[in-house]
Amino acid sequence: xxxxxxEFSAVPPVPTPTCHLAPLPPGYRNRFHAMIKPVGARxxxxxxxxxxxxxxxxxxxxxxxxxxxxxxxxxIRQYIEGQTGEVVVFSWQGxxxxxxxxxxxxxxxxxxxxxxxxxxxIENDLQTNGLLLNEEWAVFLKxxxxxxxxxxxxxxxxxDQYRVTRDGRGTFEKVMxxxxxxxxxxxxxxxxxxxNYHNAQEPVKVYRFLVDQVGVWRVxxxxxxxxxxxxxxxPQYWGPLLLPTVGSLRAQPGTEDSEVxxxxxxxxxxxxxxxxxxxxxxxxxxxxxHVNLFETAVAQSLGLPAQTCTQGEFCGKGLAVExxxxxxxxxxxxxxxxxxxxxxxxxxAEFAYxxxxxxxxxxxxxxxxxxxxxxxHLKLCWGECPKNRFVRAPDGKTGLNYLCPGFTMFYQHIQxxxxxxxxxxxAVQGR
Numbered sequence: 001x002x003x004x005x006x007e008f009s010a011v012p013p014v015p016t017p018t019c020h021l022a023p024l025p026p027g028y029r030n031r032f033h034a035m036i037k038p039v040g041a042r043x044x045x046x047x048x049x050x051x052x053x054x055x056x057x058x059x060x061x062x063x064x065x066x067x068x069x070x071x072x073x074x075x076i077r078q079y080i081e082g083q084t085g086e087v088v089v090f091s092w093q094g095x096x097x098x099x100x101x102x103x104x105x106x107x108x109x110x111x112x113x114x115x116x117x118x119x120x121x122i123e124n125d126l127q128t129n130g131l132l133l134n135e136e137w138a139v140f141l142k143x144x145x146x147x148x149x150x151x152x153x154x155x156x157x158x159x160d161q162y163r164v165t166r167d168g169r170g171t172f173e174k175v176m177x178x179x180x181x182x183x184x185x186x187x188x189x190x191x192x193x194x195x196n197y198h199n200a201q202e203p204v205k206v207y208r209f210l211v212d213q214v215g216v217w218r219v220x221x222x223x224x225x226x227x228x229x230x231x232x233x234x235p236q237y238w239g240p241l242l243l244p245t246v247g248s249l250r251a252q253p254g255t256e257d258s259e260v261x262x263x264x265x266x267x268x269x270x271x272x273x274x275x276x277x278x279x280x281x282x283x284x285x286x287x288x289x290h291v292n293l294f295e296t297a298v299a300q301s302l303g304l305p306a307q308t309c310t311q312g313e314f315c316g317k318g319l320a321v322e323x324x325x326x327x328x329x330x331x332x333x334x335x336x337x338x339x340x341x342x343x344x345x346x347x348x349a350e351f352a353y354x355x356x357x358x359x360x361x362x363x364x365x366x367x368x369x370x371x372x373x374x375x376x377h378l379k380l381c382w383g384e385c386p387k388n389r390f391v392r393a394p395d396g397k398t399g400l401n402y403l404c405p406g407f408t409m410f411y412q413h414i415q416x417x418x419x420x421x422x423x424x425x426x427a428v429q430g431r
Contacts, residue, residue: 030082030083030084030085030349030353031084031085031317032082032083032317032318032319032349032352032353033089033091033317033318033319034075034079034090034091034318034319034320034321034327034348034352035091035093035319035320035321035331036067036075036090036091036092036093036097036321037067037093037094037095037320037321037323038066038067038092038097038100038104038323039065039066039067039094039095039096039097039100039323040055040056040061040065040094040095040323041053041054041055041056041061041065041094041095042056042065042094042096042099043094043095043096043099043129044096044099044129044131044132044165044166045096045129045131045163045164045165045166045171046164046165046166046168047162047163048162048164049162049194049196049224049226049261049263049264051226051230051332052094052095052334053095054231055322055334058231058232058335058336059322059326059334059336061322061323061324065095065323066099066100066104066323067100067104067323067324067325069107070344071323071324071325071343071344072107072108073111074325074343074344075321075325075343075348076090076108076111076112076114076115077111077115078343078347078348078349079348080115080116080117080120080122081115081347081349082347082348082349082352082353083120083349085120086119086120086121087120087121087122087123088116088120088121088122088123089123089124089125090108090112090122090124090125091124091125092108092124092125092126092127093126093127093331094127096128096129096131096132097126097127097128098126098128098132098133098137099132102137102140105140106140108124109144112124123145124144124145124146124147125146125147125148125149126141126146126147127148127149127192128148128149128150128151128178129150129151129163129171129175130150130151130152130174130177130178130179131171131174131175131178133178133181133182134181135181135185138181138182138184138185138187139185141182141185141187142185142186147188147189147190148182148187148188148189148190149189149190149191149192149220150175150178150179150182150189150190150191150192150214150216151163151175151191151192151193151194152175152179152191152192152193152210152214153193153194153196153199153206154193154202154205154206154209155172155206155209155213156170156172156173158198158199158202158205158206159171159172159175160172161196161198161199162194162196162198163175176214179214179215183215189216190217190218190219190220191210191214191216191218191219191220192220192222193206193219193220193221193222194222194223194224195221195222195223195224195265195270195273196224196263196264196265197224197253197254197262197263197264197265197266197269198263200265200266200269200270200272200273201269203272203273203274203276203277203280204276204277204280206277207219207277207280207281208280211285211289217288217289217290218289218290218292219289219290219291219292220291220292221273221274221277221291221292221293223265223270223388223403223406224264224265225260225264225265225388225402225403226260226261226264227259227260227261227390228258228260228261229242230261234333234335234336234337234338235332235333235335235386235387235389236386236389237335237337240398242259243259243390243391243392243398244391245391245392245393245394245396246267246391246392246394246400246402246404246405247394247405251267251391251402252266252267253265253266254266259390260402264402265403265406266406267402267403267404267405267406268405268406269406270403270406270407270410271405271406271407271408271409271410271413272406272409273406274293274406274409274410274413275409275410275413275414277291278294278410278413278414278417281294282417282421286421292307293308293311293410296308296311297311297380297411297414297418298418298421298422298425300379300380301380301418301421301422302422302425306382309385310384310385311380311381311382311384312364312382313364313365313379313382314361314362314364315330315360315361315364315385315386316329316330316358316360316361316362316364317352317361318330318331319340319348319351319357320333320334321343321348322334324342325342325343325344326339326341327339327340327341327342327343327348327351328340329357329360330360330387332385333360333387338360340354340356340357363386364382364383364386365382365383367386367389367399368382368383368399369393369395369397369398369399369400370393370395370397371393371394371395371397371400372393372399372400372401372404375408377407377408377411377412380411381401381407381411383399383400383401384401384403384407385401388401388402389401389402390402391404
C-alpha cells in the first residue's frame with residue numbers, strides 16, 4: 001500500500017445526526033451528485049461483464065435488498081437539503097432499479113415534492129436494462145419527466161454476446177420491445193453502450209444501429225474494463241508487483257497471463273472504435289447526435305469544463321448510495337475501503353463536502369504519473385477514470401490508465417477536425 005492509498009482506508013462513520021454546512025457566500029452554489037441503488041446489486045440479468053453483480057457478496061448484504069422507506073426518505077431529504085443549485089438530479093441505478101417496483105418510485109415522487117425547495121427543479125433519471133418496462137411504467141416515466149438510459153450493446157449478435165438472462169438467454173428482443181414502448185409514449189431516453197472485446201470490432205455497425213434502429217440522439221459509450229482481481233481488490237489497492245506495463249501481453253485481454261478480464265476492450269481496439277465512430281459522426285451526424293466523449297472533447301477544446309467526470313481534472317462529486325444507506329466515494333469504488341459511512345447516522349452532504357472526499361477527488365490529478373503530465377492531450381483526458389489506472393507507464397512508473405494507447409490514438413485522430421468544429425461553434429455564437 002502506498003501513501004496515497006492510506007488516505008483512502010476505511011474509517012468508521014461519524015455519529016453526527018444533522019448537517020452543519022457553513023453559510024455560503026453570495027452567488028455560491030453547493031452541488032454534488034449521487035447514484036442511488038434502490039435494490040443494491042440485485043438484477044434480473046447475468047451480464048458477464050457486469051462490475052456490480054458481486055457487490056452483495058463483497059459487502060455482505062443480507063437478503064433485504066430494497067431500500068426501506070426510512071432510508072429513502074432520509075436520502076431524498078438530505079440530498080435536496082445539502083444542495084443550493086437550481087437543479088437537483090436524482091439518478092436511479094443498480095443492479096436493476098425497476099426491480100424496486102412502481103410503487104417505490106411513486107413514493108419517490110411524493111417525497112421529492114415534500115422536500116423540494118421553492119427555487120429548485122427536481123429531475124430524475126433511470127438506468128435500466130428495459131426488461132420490466134411496460135405500459136404502466138411508460139405512462140409513469142412520461143408523466144413525471146424521467147430521462148431513461150437504456151443499456152444496449154448493438155445489433156442482436158453483439159448485444160446478446162454478454163447481456164443475457166439468468167438462464168443464459170439473449171435479451172435483444174425484449175430490449176427492442178422497450179425501445180418501441182419508450183418511443184410510443186414519447187419518453188426521452190438515451191442509449192448506454194458498453195464497448196467490450198467483441199462489439200469493439202464493429203464500431204460503425206454499432207453506432208449506426210444505435211442511431212438508426214434504436215433511434216436515439218444521445219449515445220453514451222462506456223469502455224468495458226476490469227482487472228482480473230476486481231471482485232475482491234479495490235482500485236488503488238492493487239499489488240504494485242502485479243501491475244503490467246502498458247503495451248505488454250499482460251495488459252491485453254485474452255492472453256495467457258493477462259491481468260484483465262477477457263471481455264475487456266483492448267486498448268488499441270478502444271482507440272480504433274472511437275476513431276471510426278468519430279469519422280462517421282463528423283461526416284453524417286455532427287450537430288444532430290450527441291456522443292458523450294465527443295461532446296466533452298469539443299467542450300474542453302473550447303476551454304469549457306469537461307462534461308464527463310472521467311475526462312475532468314478532478315472527481316469526487318459523484319457519490320454512490322447503496323440500498324441500506326451506505327455511502328461510497330464513487331459508483332466504481334463501492335468497496336469497503338471507500339465506504340464513507342451511512343446516511344442514517346451522518347448527513348449525506350457532510351460526506352460530499354468532507355476532507356476525505358476532497359482528497360479522493362483531487363487524487364485524480366495529483367497521482368498522475370510523469371508520462372501523463374508530459375502528454376500533449378493531458379487536458380482532454382486527465383488520465384480518464386482512476387479505477388482504470390492499473391498499468392505501468394513505459395518508464396515503469398505506476399498509475400497509468402490501461403486505455404492510454406486508445407485514448408492517445410483517438411485524441412491524435414481528432415486534431416484534424418477540431419479546428420473546423422471550433423470555427424463552426426464560434427460562427428453560431430457570433431464570435
